[in-house]
Amino acid sequence: CEEKIVGDGGGGVGLAEAEAQGGEENEASEVTAAWPARAKEVGELEGVTVRNPYFEWVPSRLVDVYVTEAGEVGVEGLKRVAREREELEERLFDGI
Incomplete structure (x- = not known):
């Protein structure tokens, strides 16, 4: 068993x-929503992988x-x- x-x-x-x-991955937007809009405008996020783990096994x-x-x-x-x-x-x- x-x-x-x-x-x-x-x-x-x-x-x-x-x-x-x-782990348990969740939407990256939960993290990036708190970032200033300027970060998205100037392309600072290009090539960046944003992770949002709630739990890790x-x-x-x-x-x-x-x-x-x-x-x-x-x-x-x-x-x-x-x-x-x-x-x-x-x-x-x-x-x-």
């Missing part, structure tokens, strides 16, 4: 898949403890929480 990362949005992705995805091998709303849990505790949530989702939403 592959362990999954489950977020508030429900569902989950395999740990290996999550680590391969990298950290390989699980580098994590000693996970901090959750329920407190600190280790890898086994996180796996238990993921299994419990998956079981609850199956019980509540299977067949819908």
Whole structure:
């Protein structure tokens, strides 16, 4: 059984898949909207890549403890929480 990362949005992705995805990128305009219009007018942005990461994935091998709303849990505790949530989702939403 592959362990999954489950977020508030429900569902989950395999740990290996999550680590391969990298971070969560969002619209660059959320950053550049705060910049002066002059920067865009004079072409200062040409050749510049603007990134807007909200979250960065950290390989699980580098994590000693996970901090959750329920407190600190280790890898086994996180796996238990993921299994419990998956079981609850199956019980509540299977067949819908």
